[in-house]
Amino acid sequence: GESVGLHLPTLSVQEGDNSIINCAYSNSASDYFIWYKQESGKGPQFIIDIRSNMDKRQGQRVTVLLNKTVKHLSLQIAATQPGDSAVYFCAEAQGAQKLVFGQGTRLTINP
């Protein structure tokens, strides 16, 4: 299938620490990447995106890094807060193509 139907990996961090969530994407021709946050019982919400002509992009408390050589994407969340607890997904697209979601990661922020 186009997305990995595996049980989600988990990551636990202490409140206030930084977290890094990783994602391996599948299509070397993908030129657009997005990180989504999904809270329980809700649909995914946009966090940050990056195009393939960049290798880093920063938002508020979040940074996305793109390594096209190894087809790897990461999301860094600084100074984590309890509200950051959620499942995080990366997604990729090529041109005007469908979004394909990668493996999600469940992030838990411990008080």
Add this chain to the structure above:
Amino acid sequence: GAGVSQSPSNKVTEKGKDVELRCDPISGHTALYWYRQRLGQGLEFLIYFQGNSAPDKSGLPSDRFSAERTGESVSTLTIQRTQQEDSAVYLCASSPHAIPSGNTIYFGEGSWLTVV
């Protein structure tokens, strides 16, 4: 409402029955996606509609699954002869753009389907 609306929000059906799930995209959005999300797992692409172009059906898992969309309006996802493995949340998303732009793709809250 202003967001993507899906119905029903929850559906319990008996194995072998047909179900129809509905998605009302945001008005004016030309792109519409359906995804399936099994419990504790990622989003599996099912089908993508873009304007009047032929839909991308490459993610439909079997011929029991079909989806329709008339123009840029409502879409329905139909699952025939449901099986227990069809139990999942079915998420719909819409976008005003053909070329995906993450901050303009809006997801509904999903239709939870349980096949018993």
